Amino acid sequence: MTLTKKNETRPATASWGLAAGEHPWEYAPAPEATDHVRIEPEYGLFIGNEFTRSKPRRTFTVINPATEEPLAKVAHASKADVDRAVGAASEAHRSVWSKLPGRERAKYLYRIARILQERSREFAVVESMNSGKPIKESRDVDVPLAAAHFFYYAGWADKLEYAYPNRDPRSLGVAAQVIPWNFPLLMLAWKIAPALAAGNTVVLKPASTTPLTAYLFADVVRQADLPPGVVNIITGPGEIGMELVTHPDVRKVAFTGSTAVGKMIARALAGTDKKVTLELGGKAANIVFDDAPLDQAIEGIVNGIYFNQGEVCCAGSRLFVQESVYEPLIDKLKARLSTLRVGDPLDKNTDVGAINSAGQLAKVTELVESGIEEGAEIFQPDCQLPDRGFFFVPTLFTGVSQSHRIAQEEIFGPVLSVLTFRTPEEAIEKANNTPYGLSAGVWTEKGSRIFKMVNAMRAGVVWANTFNRFDPTSPFGGYKESGYGREGGIHGLGAYLDLSGNGR
Amino acid sequence: MSTPTIRPDSASRSSDLTTGRHQHLGSLLGRVWAVDAVGVEERAASLAKRSIKKEAKLWALDLAIRMMDLTTLEGKDTPGKVRALAGKARRPDPTDPSIPHVAALCVYPNMIPTAVEALAGSGVKIASVATYFPSGQAPLEVKLADVRSAVEMGADEIDMVIDRGAYLAGDYASVYDEIVAVKEACGEAHLKVILETGELETYDNVRRASVLAMAAGADFIKTSTGKVQPAATLPVTLVMLEAIRDFHAQTGRVVGMKPAGGIRTAKEAIGYLTTLYETLGPRWMTPDLFRFGASSLLNDVLMQIRKERTGRYSGGDYFTLD
Numbered sequence: 163m164t165l166t167k168k169n170e171t172r173p174a175t176a177s178w179g180l181a182a183g184e185h186p187w188e189y190a191p192a193p194e195a196t197d198h199v200r201i202e203p204e205y206g207l208f209i210g211n212e213f214t215r216s217k218p219r220r221t222f223t224v225i226n227p228a229t230e231e232p233l234a235k236v237a238h239a240s241k242a243d244v245d246r247a248v249g250a251a252s253e254a255h256r257s258v259w260s261k262l263p264g265r266e267r268a269k270y271l272y273r274i275a276r277i278l279q280e281r282s283r284e285f286a287v288v289e290s291m292n293s294g295k296p297i298k299e300s301r302d303v304d305v306p307l308a309a310a311h312f313f314y315y316a317g318w319a320d321k322l323e324y325a326y327p328n329r330d331p332r333s334l335g336v337a338a339q340v341i342p343w344n345f346p347l348l349m350l351a352w353k354i355a356p357a358l359a360a361g362n363t364v365v366l367k368p369a370s371t372t373p374l375t376a377y378l379f380a381d382v383v384r385q386a387d388l389p390p391g392v393v394n395i396i397t398g399p400g401e402i403g404m405e406l407v408t409h410p411d412v413r414k415v416a417f418t419g420s421t422a423v424g425k426m427i428a429r430a431l432a433g434t435d436k437k438v439t440l441e442l443g444g445k446a447a448n449i450v451f452d453d454a455p456l457d458q459a460i461e462g463i464v465n466g467i468y469f470n471q472g473e474v475c476c477a478g479s480r481l482f483v484q485e486s487v488y489e490p491l492i493d494k495l496k497a498r499l500s501t502l503r504v505g506d507p508l509d510k511n512t513d514v515g516a517i518n519s520a521g522q523l524a525k526v527t528e529l530v531e532s533g534i535e536e537g538a539e540i541f542q543p544d545c546q547l548p549d550r551g552f553f554f555v556p557t558l559f560t561g562v563s564q565s566h567r568i569a570q571e572e573i574f575g576p577v578l579s580v581l582t583f584r585t586p587e588e589a590i591e592k593a594n595n596t597p598y599g600l601s602a603g604v605w606t607e608k609g610s611r612i613f614k615m616v617n618a619m620r621a622g623v624v625w626a627n628t629f630n631r632f633d634p635t636s637p638f639g640g641y642k643e644s645g646y647g648r649e650g651g652i653h654g655l656g657a658y659l660d661l662s663g664n665g666r
Numbered sequence: 667m668s669t670p671t672i673r674p675d676s677a678s679r680s681s682d683l684t685t686g687r688h689q690h691l692g693s694l695l696g697r698v699w700a701v702d703a704v705g706v707e708e709r710a711a712s713l714a715k716r717s718i719k720k721e722a723k724l725w726a727l728d729l730a731i732r733m734m735d736l737t738t739l740e741g742k743d744t745p746g747k748v749r750a751l752a753g754k755a756r757r758p759d760p761t762d763p764s765i766p767h768v769a770a771l772c773v774y775p776n777m778i779p780t781a782v783e784a785l786a787g788s789g790v791k792i793a794s795v796a797t798y799f800p801s802g803q804a805p806l807e808v809k810l811a812d813v814r815s816a817v818e819m820g821a822d823e824i825d826m827v828i829d830r831g832a833y834l835a836g837d838y839a840s841v842y843d844e845i846v847a848v849k850e851a852c853g854e855a856h857l858k859v860i861l862e863t864g865e866l867e868t869y870d871n872v873r874r875a876s877v878l879a880m881a882a883g884a885d886f887i888k889t890s891t892g893k894v895q896p897a898a899t900l901p902v903t904l905v906m907l908e909a910i911r912d913f914h915a916q917t918g919r920v921v922g923m924k925p926a927g928g929i930r931t932a933k934e935a936i937g938y939l940t941t942l943y944e945t946l947g948p949r950w951m952t953p954d955l956f957r958f959g960a961s962s963l964l965n966d967v968l969m970q971i972r973k974e975r976t977g978r979y980s981g982g983d984y985f986t987l988d
Contacts, residue, residue, distance in 0.1 A: 187725065187943050187951065192717035298715065457908045458705025493915070501944045510717035607700045627702050 189503075192510040194297045199287045201374065204235040207243055207397065208380035210250040211390035216243050216398075224373060227294035228507050228516040228551040236373050239398040244365075244405045247394040251336040251363040252411050254391025259363050260333050264320030271316035271358060273386040278309040278351075281382070285375055289347055290507045292374040294516030294552065295470050297508050300347075307632055308351035311650075314634035315359035318655055322360065325652055331659040333361030334437060335413035340403040340427075342419045343369035343518050344473040344574075350376055352649050353416050354393060355634075360658035362414065365394045367406055369419075371519050373397045404430065412436060414658060418475070421572075421598075421643050439647025439657045441475065441639055443572040444600030447593035448478030448629060449615065451586075452487040454605035455627065460494050463578070466603060466629035468502060468514055468556050472576040473522070475644075476601035478629050480569060481580045482589055488582055492560060500543040502556050514576060517552040526554055526575030533559050533568040538579070564595060572598070586611065590618045599641030603629045622648070698877050699912070701869035701905055710901040713944060714937035720974070723936065727971045728766060730935045730963075731758060733953045735793055735924065737772040737961045739800075739892060745780040748773055752784035754988040759968050768964070769953040770823060774799075775812065778819040793858070794821035797848060800862070800891035802827040806844055813851040823856040824848070825959075827891060828875065830865045838878055845882035858886035858924055858957075863902045864894040872902055876909035886922035892959065897927025900937055907945040923950070926959025932970040935963060 204221060206213035220238035225231060239247075259267070278285065282305045289300040322331040337357045341349035346368055357364045368376040376395050383393045396402065400423065407415045408430050417427050418441040431438055448466050450459050466478025483491050507515035517523045534540055538559040547553040554576055562569050562579040569579050583589040593602060602621040604612055612626045622639045625631060632638070637653035639645060647657050718726055736755045738747060752771055759765040770791035771781050781792045794816040798804035813824055826848050832840045849857050859879040863872050879887050887906055890897035903925045910921050925938055935958060942956055950956055965985045973979050 186948055187939075188722060189716065189718060190720040190722040192719050453700065455700040455702035455705060457699065458702040458709070461705055461709050490912075510715075627705065 189511050191506075193506065194287055194290075194301075194508045194510060196287055196291070196508065199284050199291075201234050201288065201291075202377075205237065205373070205377045205397075207237045207239055207247065208377065208383075208393075208395040209243075209247045209391075210254075210394070211384055211388070213377075213380070214246075216240055222370065224292065224371065226291050226551075227371075227518050228291075228548070228553075230550050230552075233292060233374060236377070236397045239367075239396040239402045241402075241405050243396060243398075244402060244409060247365045247396050248336055248338075248406070248409045248411050250391035251365050251394050254389055255333070255335050255361075255363040258389045259358075259392050260335075260361050262361075264322060264359075264361075267358060267361065268316045268319035270386055270388055271312050271319060271355060274382055274388075275309045275312035275316060277382045277385055278305065278312065282306070282309070285347060285378060287508070288378055289375050290515070293343060293346055293372050294507050294518050296512040296515040297510055298512070299470060299515075303632075304345055304348045307634070308347045311348075311351040311355045311634045315355035315655070318356075318652070319359040322655070322659065325655060326659070326661055329661045330663065331360070331661055334658060334660055335362060336411055337362045337364045337414040337416060337658065338406045338409065338412040339364055339366040339416045340407060340419065341366065341368055342475075343372040344470060344475070346372040347375040347379065349418050350379060352418075352654075356649070356654045357414075357416075357658050358392065360655060362658055363392045363394075365396060365406060365412075367396055367398065367403050370397060370399055407431065407436075415439075416647075416649075416657070417441070421645075424645055437657060439639070439649065440645035441647070441649060442600075442643060442645040443574075443598055444475045444477065444640065444644050445480060445570065445572050445596045445598045446476055446478045446601040446603065446621065447480045447482055447589075447596075447619075448603040449482045449583075449589050449593055449605065450484065450487065450491060451589075451604075451606040451608075451611065452484040453607045454487070455607065456487065456491060456494065458627065459491070459605040460498050462603060462605065462625075462627070462629040463495060464498055464502070467578045468576050469630050471514055471517055471554070473518060473574050474630065475572075475574075476623060476630065476638075477574075478601070478603050479573060479578060480593075480596075481578055482583050482593060483580060484589075485582045485584055492580065495558065496541055496543070499541070499556050499558060502543065502545070504545050504553060504555060505548055514556055517554050517575060520552055522574065523552040523554060526573055526577060529568055529571060529573045529575070530557055530577055533562070533566060533577075533579070536566045536568070538562045538566055538568060564592060570596065586614070590615065594618075594620045597643040600639075600644035601625070698870075698874045701873050703869055703901075706869055706905055707901045710899075710904045710941065713904070713941045714900055716937075716940040718936050718940065724971065724974050726936050726939050727932055727967050727974070729951065730932070730939065730958060730967050731768055732766045733957050734768040734964060735770045735772045735926070735957045735959045736768045736964060737892070737926070737959055738777075739772065739774060739795060743774060743777055745777070748777045748780045749784045750988040752781055752788075752790070754964070754986060755785065755790045756788045758964055760986065762972075765968065765971070769957055772825065772959060775816045775819065775821075778816060778821055782820040791822040792820060793823035793825055794819075795825045795827075795891075796821075797826040799825070799827055799860075800893040802829050803831065806847060809844070810847060810851045813848055817851070817853055817855045821855055823858060824852050825858045825860055825888060827860045827862060828879065830862055833866070833871075833875060838874075841875075842878055842882045845879055845884065849883040856885045857883065858888045858922075859884040860888045860891055860926075861906075862891055862894055863889045863898075864896045869901070869905050872905050873909050876906045877913060880910070880913045880919070880921050884921060886924050886957070888924035888926055888957075888959065890925075890927040890959075892927035892961075895928075898925035898929055898959075900934075900941060903938060904941055904945065907942060911946055920949075920955065922955040922957070924957040924959055929958055929960050930962050930966065932963075932967045935967060
């Protein structure tokens with residue numbers, strides 16, 4: 163079996179099928195410098211613009227998933243800490259933030275956006291160290307997009323009555339926001355920017371494995387001189403997140419994470435008047451028709467499932483290929499996989515970094531084993547994995563059928579399941595045959611077919627001839643078990659506003 | 667119905683397509699893959715962002731020199747100018763014998779005798795443009811005579827231009843036939859077919875013209891004359907490399923690539939090499955299969971090599987202008 167165990171000896175570079183006399187071009191290591199970042203040995207809870215110890219004082223250790231070495235200790239919040247944080251946010255909302263004119267709130271948001279840009283290198287390095295994602299992604303995607311979200315929502319802050327004419331839009335109060343570990347800073351921006359623009363204050367809980375850029379952001383909050391209590395950040399395990407979202411003084415809950423936890427939250431909040439948005443799992447179909455621009459489709463497929471090690475809720479994890487182009491597409495895809503560079507997330511040439519945690523690696527491994535057991539055919543390129551850290555070789559399964567677990571369950575790892583179809587109708591039927599509905603991709607040169615497919619997909623986002631492309635102006639969210647509510651764009655703004663009429 | 671499709675990894679299966687019983691069907695149903703402009707530009711940009719350092723960089727820069735077609739194609743070219751450039755081609759850096767000679771000197775036909783004399787025994791090949799370069803707007807007989815005389819005078823390699831007028835008018839057959847005729851006229855000389863991608867404009871055109879040129883017998887396909895803007899770009903080169911890759915998978919024939927015009931810095935050259943390497947693999951990392959057509963790239967490469975070796979930059983006056 164070719165599952166990726168550590169210390170396994172593999173050829174050093176891509177398997178080009180080298181002939182005699184040909185030698186691979188070894189790219190020299192190109193690590194991003196880390197000497198300009200400062201990670202504190204310990205981070206307290208960020209409440210009222212101060213880092214404070216949890217009460218009782220408890221901490222847990224955050225590690226670098228690429229080296230398994232500790233990075234910092236962070237506070238383990240208690241129920242009392244949740245009360246403190248919500249209290250600070252509530253007070254800030256009542257006394258300051260809800261009273262500020264929109265144009266003043268906008269100034270703070272613009273300031274945050276600019277500081278994020280100025281400190282982008284620092285954020286990118288810390289994000290990669292803490293999450294395991296390649297530096298080129300944190301540098302080119304996560305951090306710039308996070309800044310873009312603040313810029314975008316800053317623009318809405320003084321235009322709410324134009325966004326919702328005759329509705330007298332009002333802020334809600336305290337927003338409780340719980341975010342995942344796959345895009346720590348970006349998800350923070352998705353949550354905090356619209357909340358603040360709409361006049362709410364927030365208590366945010368980052369994932370327990372990836373709190374460092376959130377605490378670095380806390381420093382930005384102070385640098386931007388935000389009034390104390392407008393942004394509060396607490397850390398702890400899932401139960402603390404549950405305490406936070408169910409807190410009676412919380413008016414709005416925004417959660418991004420697994421479907422299982424999303425269901426728990428929905429159950430806990432049923433019958434309350436809290437506004438809720440849930441952005442949950444996905445099992446996106448990426449559909450390639452036989453007239454597609456194949457070489458670019460290959461890039462889209464790779465970007466769809468191997469971007470961020472496949473730890474993306476909208477990852478294109480099910481590839482549907484029209485049978486008439488199946489062979490050339492799979493051959494091209496296998497060749498392309500062989501050129502992916504897996505390894506040190508801080509190396510600028512790394513394409514696929516580390517899986518975020520040992521637990522996630524175990525889950526990916528378990529699902530891949532199930533794929534083999536259920537009879538799908540596995541392909542993994544030759545590549546050398548680092549001795550330490552949580553790495554997994556980019557994996558491709560062919561011969562997958564709808565009934566296989568790897569075609570049904572969200573793997574959240576660099577694992578692609580390939581299925582085939584014959585006609586557009588069959589593609590639609592199979593693509594929609596999933597409990598999820600977050601995203602989908604369509605590859606075809608035919609414009610009319612794009613429109614037909616986009617309308618037929620039961621998915622919140624459908625990309626045409628591209629994949630995993632994000633923009634703050636574009637709403638994002640799911641159908642079915644992928645959650646409800648939209649984030650991004652004007653749609654994301656409404657979730658943070660009371661639009662019930664002329665006030666209460 | 668059996669539609670012939672391009673099947674990489676199997677030269678044998680695909681021989682059907684070019685020679686066998688499906689040839690007729692292939693001409694009716696076969697097609698060239700479409701190219702998505704946004705996607706190809708994004709991919710090229712990401713390849714150009716590879717960070718190539720230290721030994722990997724030195725290796726690439728040395729290879730870039732060995733792949734270089736040092737070029738002068740001016741109305742004002744004189745034997746003196748060509749002799750000076752030939753000296754540079756033999757010995758790019760007179761102070762450093764470890765620097766290899768370039769692949770070829772690329773000149774107009776009238777300059778071939780001078781180049782032959784100046785490069786005797788050097789190992790530097792002589793490339794000549796022909797076929798009424800750069801416009802190609804002349805009768806076929808004139809073009810063929812141009813090629814024959816260039817080969818007779820001693821050109822090792824012929825850089826021809828396709829008839830873009832015919833191509834854009836949809837007359838692919840005459841473009842094809844012309845390349846076949848030129849290839850025949852070349853005899854032993856290697857044929858590089860210039861698509862003049864700046865005039866074809868779309869990536870779909872570039873891809874189709876690449877396939878057409880390869881099918882007609884090109885040893886190399888080349889982006890540009892250098893007389894039209896834009897000349898070589900990384901996305902255009904990527905499209906052509908992908909066409910080469912599929913053509914090889916389909917027919918087993920190995921075709922070379924030459925981006926030409928507008929490549930001026932060592933950093934750009936390395937971007938082309940990473941694109942080549944990650945598209946076609948190590949087999950193509952040789953002057954036999956990849957060339958840079960350039961007039962001003964060489965000195966920047968020399969400068970970067972010296973910087974990489976000594977840790978310091980030297981001024982422009984420490985490198986010869988020829």
